[in-house]
Amino acid sequence: MDRITLAEQSAAIERHKAKRGLTGTDYVPVNSGTSRTDSKRALLRAIGDAAASRRREPVFPQISPGTGDRVGSEALEAD
Amino acid sequence: MVNGARSAHARPVLIGGGAVEFYIGGAVASGDFDVVTGARAELEQALFGRGFVRPAVPGSLCRGLVHPGSGMSVAVVSGRLFDGHSDVGRIRIIELASGESLNVPPVEDMIADRMGQFNARAGDDADMLAQALVLYRVSRENLEIRLDEAYLHTRIRAETLGDYGSDSLRETANG
Numbered sequence: 001m002d003r004i005t006l007a008e009q010s011a012a013i014e015r016h017k018a019k020r021g022l023t024g025t026d027y028v029p030v031n032s033g034t035s036r037t038d039s040k041r042a043l044l045r046a047i048g049d050a051a052a053s054r055r056r057e058p059v060f061p062q063i064s065p066g067t068g069d070r071v072g073s074e075a076l077e078a079d
Numbered sequence: 080m081v082n083g084a085r086s087a088h089a090r091p092v093l094i095g096g097g098a099v100e101f102y103i104g105g106a107v108a109s110g111d112f113d114v115v116t117g118a119r120a121e122l123e124q125a126l127f128g129r130g131f132v133r134p135a136v137p138g139s140l141c142r143g144l145v146h147p148g149s150g151m152s153v154a155v156v157s158g159r160l161f162d163g164h165s166d167v168g169r170i171r172i173i174e175l176a177s178g179e180s181l182n183v184p185p186v187e188d189m190i191a192d193r194m195g196q197f198n199a200r201a202g203d204d205a206d207m208l209a210q211a212l213v214l215y216r217v218s219r220e221n222l223e224i225r226l227d228e229a230y231l232h233t234r235i236r237a238e239t240l241g242d243y244g245s246d247s248l249r250e251t252a253n254g
Contacts, residue, residue: 001168001169001170001171001172002169002171002172002224003171003172003173003174003180004171004172004173004174004223004224005173005174005175005176006173006174006175006176007176008223009101009102009173009221009223009224010104012217012220012221012223012224013102013103013104013217015220016103016216016217016220016221017104019220020216025104025105025106026105026106027105027213028099028100028103028104028105028106028107028209028210028213029205029206029209029210030105030106030107030206031096031107031206031207031210039142039143039154040111040143040154042134042143043111043134043142043143043145043152043154044111046134046143046145046152047111047145047150047152049134
């Protein structure tokens with residue numbers, strides 16, 4: 001099995017971005033979320049609820065506490 | 080975390096948007112980490128030991144675990160990596176600064192997975208194809224991890240039930 005450090009992989013990504021003039025994170029489209037399962041929605045809802053109970057923004061701030069859905073026009077899905 | 084598991088089948092492997100982000104950066108994941116393992120109970124016990132809890136979600140079966148302090152969550156999928164179609168000898172081991180390690184599928188599998196999702200949905204899923212293209216382009220330029228075009232072709236053919244191969248992706252990426 002190949003081994004690589006996170007730093008090495010990060011460097012590879014940065015080389016690619018520099019070569020193509022990319023910045024930020026929107027050069028990769030997010031997932032549409034159209035195939036999200038009930039379990040996945042429940043988990044995302046729990047993340048949002050946990051963040052809300054701590055009166056903190058979720059680690060991934062686009063997750064709605066109420067629905068587990070991505071807020072805004074760019075819904076996404078992890079798998 | 081539980082890399083001491085006895086077999087490749089049991090070894091937990093990060094999949095989904097988290098694995099895509101490892102290879103190409105961006106902001107793909109939806110807030111949780113999807114992990115597949117043949118030793119789900121063992122992994123969940125390890126996560127419980129680190130403070131994860133199973134959230135109580137009324138009327139719903141939530142298979143994920145949440146870490147209340149950090150907000151991090153993990154969805155544990157029981158089974159074989161890509162239903163046994165992945166060559167587990169190609170799993171990449173990511174060495175973290177903490178001294179621990181993380182397993183991710185080979186990039187060829189992640190490209191094929193995105194192609195499969197693109198191909199599986201009525202009307203196609205353009206976002207999945209776009210992710211596959213970025214994965215492919217970054218991987219071709221990666222000096223540390225070489226892309227295996229033959230393995231990629233085999234995996235795309237499998238995930239798209241023969242509808243596509245690596246030639247389709249290459250031509251689009253070069254276009």
